Amino acid sequence: MKEKNGNISASPPAWKKGSGGKEALPTGLVFFPAFDWAISPTHPEREERLLYTRDQLFEEGVMDLPQIRQYQPRLADHKDIARVHFCVPDIETQATEAHRVAAGGALVIADALMKGEIKNGFALVRPPGHHAMRVAHGNRGFCNINNEPVMVEYLRQKYGLQRIAVIDTDVHHGDGTQDIYWHDPDVLFISFHQDGRTLYPGSGFTNEIGGPLAAGTTLNVPLPPGTTDEGILFVLDNLVLPIIDEFEPELIVNSAGQDNHYSDPLANMSFSARGYAILNEKLAPDIAVLEGGYSIETALPYVNMGIIMAMAGIDYSNLYEPDFREDRFKEDPRNLKKLEGIVQELTAVFRRRQELVQSTRLQKSGSLLQRNRQIYYDTDQIREAQKEALRVCPDCPGCLLIDSQASGPRGHFRVYCINIHIRCCPQCRQEARDHYAEMCRQTKELFDYVYLQDRAADLYLQYDCHLNAEDMV
């Protein structure tokens, strides 16, 4: 974590204490191109995606540098996934080996960081994950399993971290990660992305600020198409960095998509490899995890180099795309004006976050707040209908109840999901566990499965209503 402007946070978390020599440590790198995996042969998420990146990294010889330490990924456990997702019907179906290796790559970096082997790390892995939501019926936006939350929940359970910032720099709105942390006041989620009116998934507007008990810790910056290095770095300098400073996270994660690049075929932005390097130097994430980015030949080899160099503190002044032109990255003054407005609006939301949550608690304590949603899985063409209910507790972030149903290639499923926050109060937790037992007894006609995600106890149960059988993950 960085200490900007000489402001050293009053009490650094225990695992960061005595880290005076941290800058001398290498940057950890898991490079996992999954050369034997594709969604389909011609899909953007195919074997070829990181091929030229491999050529560039290997030819450059970065792995030989003392500033880089390479790690091998591992398979994430089912339990690592159960902490985050309600997989329908089960984890095996949604989390294939490919997904478990990608998530496992992030876990390897997390372990290396916490053991003090590296100063920061980059999980350069595929498949990506940031469109995968809490309930997973299938693949959305090339994602089944959300790698960053799997890593964040692992860090919280294994190393006791509490406050974490996830900054989504992919050109697409990180709607999956947003969904997973919507009700979590301890995870700051900021996504900047091309305006949802012009790009998949069509969400991520400034009024999406988090659930009633976590308002203001989700922030969205829709960027006008064509936004350049200058525009993105403006948002970073004036919104993201100051808010991170105020939030004082113990760990910063960059959900690092590379599709803001000017040559990306799926989006329309004007960000350069050098822009990415500057962004990562300034943001100084403890961990970066690769998300999207589909300009596989023109952008990715250079952007990935740029991120690695910036994180490792290697001079990136000689890094540029073959067709890079300096003059291309000046921002349109009208766009800057627009961005200024967004920065002001969101800063105000963030500053009022405690007030917003407090007033909800005062007015709604004890009641059940509901929202109904339709979720579309573009890759698998599944439509999910979700009823979400949050019990408002005066003492804790509460527990969350989700009734979800969807029809897909594997048939129709209706499932009931109960989530218990890691910092849940004993009373809410007891209520949630009783509720789980009751749902398992009563509703075999209504539901196919009932799931319990008890993060406070790190316990994950799944009940098959047809077989009357409970499984512990």
Place this chain on the structure above:
Amino acid sequence: MSKILVGIDVGGTFTDGVVCAGGKILDSAKHPTEEGDLQGSIFAVLDDLLQGVKKDDLANKIIQVVLSTTLVTNLLAAGGGEQVALIMIPGPGLNLKQLDFFPHTYIISGAVDFRGKIIEPLKQTQVEEIGTLITAAGIKKVAVVGKFSQRNNSHERLVEEILKNRHPHLEIVRGFEVSGQLNFLRRAVTAYYTAVTRDKWARFADSIKKALRKRGIVSPINILKADGGTMPLEVSLHNPCETVFSGPAASVMGAFALTMDQQTSVVVDIGGTTTDLALILEGRPLYASRGAVLSGRYTHVRSFAVRSMALGGDSTLRWTGNKISVGPDRLGPAACFGGPAATPTDAVNILEKGKLGSLSLSHRALEEISKQAGLKVEKLAREVVRRVNDRLKDGIDDMFRSWEQEPAYKIWEIVNKRQVRPDRIVGIGAAAGAFIPALAERFGCQALVHRYSPVANALGAAVARPTLSLLLHADTQRQSYYLNLEGITGKFSSDGQLADAKDLAQKKLQEIAEKRGIGKYADHREIFLEEQFNMIRGWSTTGKLFDVGVQIASGIIDEFKGVQP
């Protein structure tokens, strides 16, 4: 009498040689290595060895002489060799000005990308200016290396042409000839070292050849490489760097010659000052994933994964106040052989009741320490052996761990990851018998200390066969293929398939093997890498990329069928 094999291994302390035939070592010789006169050491061993061979047999029965030598390693370590200028053509990426490279390094404009497309032209005037500077400094050798020069070598060729135009006397080593494997920095280092050592190596090779011919030996003369394979002396003239680290390679091949099966072995070569550890995994020696490190820099020289520990039979023993320390220095031979200080060999000698050397000398040496430590001599000796084995065990465990943590790039590699444990520990070197059995016990595996263990390194050299590793990269869209060897490129059909790429790679391996005089080993080739990628632009396939690797792996020549027990 059957065919005769001769192997000579020049080590840091001793030069060893063997003559073997029919699975038996007929004769062996040992002389101290004179650093300043490696040839002299080699000839001394050679003359000892040849005494026992009949004159007729010298000409008729010797089928190969294999030499493993430290000349190039020594040259580089001592900063000897020729003055060389390095010209680099990096294009976008690392800022090389920030890297601590060699003196006389010049960075010039021009760039090629990973597909072999020129993305930035060369500047002729810039190269001309450098030519003037280089010659003014009295430098006669130049290494020129471009990023992705294996995919398009025209910039390297052009630099050579421009330089030669004005300065015809300059000798130029081009990166693409040295290695076509990905890794520009290693290519630059390897090309540079090649230019530094080539002349001196050529003179050395020439005198070796003359000496052998003078002694009536007409067989092929082969040089052992770091990958445990041999190359003909003539081939080594182009690639002097491949001769480095052949000593540890000789030990591994020696262990191989002693076992010749599909088991997993740890090779422990205990020398005077150091112990080298290597792994043979299910009958295959493990290679270093990054290439040999020469004078602190990674190169493209393929070598076995060898871990060197500062711990040997002659390491000095000391009492540090609360424990016994072993090494890292060596003051001389073990006390039992008249040396100045107590050593692990003395500890073993005491436990073995004087089997190795003078028991009283060992006793006297250990007694001093035992007084300081307040331990009985016997107990101290056991403690020393325990400590040595502790450290060896840690080293071996660590080697297995690093092997398990080697990066992988495919899902099946991660999913099918296995744990391998040693079936046995093979001891090499004179001191092996003293330590290996107890070490093997720690791992709960077999110990192999053969009567040939003391000369197994020279045996390994004598029986090693040639190796050759070829990587082919083919791009159907650019209708080209590129080899890692000799800068060979050519046309590849736009509708070529993986099978075509594999056929081509095998054909090329055969051709190159024949050209190098090792054609008969091409039958032993195996494909170790096959990858294909569809290039999709829009939603349709616009081409394919293939990577194929085919090799003659390290192994034992057909004429050697294993040692007699």
